[in-house]
Amino acid sequence: MRVSFLGTVFHRLAILAYLLFALFPLFWLVKVSVTPNDLLYSEGIRLWPSRTSFEHFRFVLENSAFPLFFRNSLIVATSTAVIVTVLASLAGYAFSRFAFRGRAWLVALMLLTQMFPLVMLVAPIFKMLTPLGLTNSLTGLVIVYTAFNVPFATFLMQSFFDGIPKELEEAAKIDGATQFMAFRQIILPLTLPGIAATLGFVFTAAWSELLFALMLISGNAAATFPVGLLSFVSKFSVDFGQMMAAGVLALIPACLFFLLIQRYLVQGLTAGAVKG
Amino acid sequence: MAIADALSTMPGTRRSLRDRVALRLEPYLYTAPALILIAAVMLVPLVLGLSYAFRDIQLLNPFSGGFVGLEHFRTLWGDANFFRALRNTLWWTGASVFLQFALGLILALLLDRPFAGRGLVQALVFLPWAVPTFLTGLNWAWMFNPVIGPLPHWLYALGILDAPNNILSDPSLAMWGPIAANVWWGVPFFAITLLAALQAIPRDLYEAAAIDGAGAFRRFSTITLPFLAPTIAITILLRTVWIANFADLIVVMTNGGPADRTQIVASYIFTQAFKALDFGYASAIAVVLLVLLMIYSMLIVLLRQTLLERG
Incomplete structure (x- = not known):
């Protein structure tokens, strides 16, 4: 079967989008758990804290x-x-x-x-x-x-x-x-x-x-x-x-x-x- | 083996009576432990629960326990909370099943096509299904919390929300919280079952259709969909019942609130038993839910019969 180049790109992008949807909540859970208390609110919605710690x-x-x-x-x-x-x-x-x-x-x-x-x-x-x-x-x-x-x-x-x-x-x-x-x-x-x-x-x-x-x-x-x-x-x-x-x-x-x-x-x- | 069978069933031959009785009993011995447990922990409480529906059973009231006939059902008929829970159940179940199915089908179609790293991608996208439901609920509740979660800010930036507030405390939007969590958690179930059905479709059908000049959409509608139809029907029907009964996410995320806007019948039963400790009333609601689910299943069976006869 012929698979167009554009179709392949679209296929990979769709998979990437679903991967993000599936993994993002788990990533967020881990991210907040390693954010030190003093940064919790100031960097509340940053994707990754400037400093991590295992204090929690x-x-x-x-x-x-x-x-x-x-x-x-x-x-x-x-x-x-x-x-x-x-x-x-x-x-x-x-x-x-x-x-x-x-x-x-x-x-x-x-x-x-x-x-x-x-x-x-x-x-x-x-x-x-x-x-x-x-x-x-x-x-x-x-x-x-x-x-x-x-x-x-x-x-x-x-x-x-x-x-x-x-x-x-x-x-x-x-x-x-x-x-x-x-x-x-x-x-x-x-x-x-x-x-x-x-x-x-x-x-x-x-x-x-x-x-x-x-x-x-x-x-x-x-x-x-x-x-x-x-x-x-x-x-x-x-x-x-x-x-x-x-x-x-x-x-x-x-x-x-x-x-x-x-x-x-x-x-x-x-x-x-x-x-x- | 045929000879051995004949010997064992022929009376008076080599095998003694004791052996034959043992042989007859054997399957029952294998199944007995499981069955006794199911009977004691599921069937007895089921019957007991049916009887509670007609009795006054309140955990904290030692004088309760008497027979009250249809009293609970009369209360239920005038209970606005119950009817709201009933409407919420339809909404919760309909939206969850539809979104889980739609995304599950898309995901299954994406994974059906071979690509490098498919095994790994498959494991990762199915991972949410392994996350305990209480944690799924908590985690999504945290993500909807503007203090700690990104979702309100994103929804605000997209113009969907007027302000970055928690939708779980907004009566008109709160139900979307548990639905989002349920969709995230439940898509893998649909994707896995549909993927298995997709991979059972003979590949040469597609090749023949392609040679005949059928485009991608035509191949999908004339080959893929008809082949998937039975799986789709069964999965959706069973999943509907399961999700209608699924109270964990709501209990964890909103506890039925705000203002009972997310209370479904299953979580209402749990709240009546767990918070109000009114076992009689809880059981009466449960009986109504059971009857409704039975009617639903019967309608489905009838529908299937008429469709089969017409086909």
Whole structure:
């Protein structure tokens, strides 16, 4: 196909424009977080401050509760990701390999959980967890997040299992292995990329969750990063440098996991087209 | 394998009864942990929430809990805030979905063409999707703040704003704040799904059309669009429901304000539960939202049926 020179120039310019749109907000976050306090207002809208410093980061790490929030979020997101991946591997494997009575109903049920407004569960879940002592606790959050993420992760894992030929297990079974042995020793190692992608998706989702954390957690001890950051923002709404330094800290794990799952985004998003 | 299957289903052959029961149960054992959790943490609260809608449940009032019938729904019918939230939801969802889709389609078309560094560009333009939503909301709120952010000054310089003020505190403009944040965050979702669909279109179709003398616009309208149509339809429909329910950005950026001008139904439910601690009323609103979403989905299914029959 002939591609005109003008068309190519226009194409590259359009891509450049979108790159600026996508990256500018993140650039701004980083820029304010390294601007020293005395320049914050005088050079408020300059593209780069005349002097940079890490004072906000130092303050946030040494004198605030953010390291605690960060740790809490890390515990919650990692535990959720690991538990969800185990449960979703099992369920996704069953959906991929077995034809059993009620299978269509189970799939429909899981799809349904992705369609209704989760916000309507905020009140009942709070009421249910209170007598169990699971409000204000990281365990409570892990349980709730695990349930919310299992359906999507199951479809994702199923799509990875579907890509592995069935003949592998059949050969193993002829050699005397049970289905579960074949699953654990042959199929799981082959789906390692899928497992990594699922871990990444679920970690990011749990790391970002806000509304249930706000409702279920009060006080600092069990606050996750979003809860801590929002209460910091409402209390000290003028410490922009510190708020944005904390924001950059919240961004780091999410970006790391994004790099991990980047290659599987298409598969993940089509499996989870119902969710996002 | 066929022989093994036959053996296992034939009674009285090598496999014992216990083995056969175990074999039958196997898929249920794999799915049980996930299902029990979903039932306990999603289905039970869902049913409980439906019952709250007909009860007086206020967290701070120990004497509440009684059955009130349709009381909440009568209150809701006269609640101007609810109807404003309903209008805001239409506005929020319509504008967000339209802009996300339009930009997502453009981005997908741009990325569909090979160029040096495409992998890197792709990773960078999809990055906003990985940014936690609470941070997306805060960051855009900061960018709209004239003290610390550039946007009001740029909009003023362009003549869009009369003065470099924060649009988040202007009742008539505030909704554009969360919409902008939502578009920035959500474009990658559309771009990724549409790009996958674009790359599934056979390339020789384009070459044949080009040989026949079809111009770029004609190739787009006769090959690309028809191929993309199913993906576009499904993605937009599902995304509409998802965005209508998506309250995070609004809770973070404006908390429904100023003067409830950005309150959508989902954030109104959350505010009733979280701030007013009125679980009964919150659940009644949630039930109405659920019914509306179900009607929407049903209309879509009907529309699809009529279109299929006509086609």
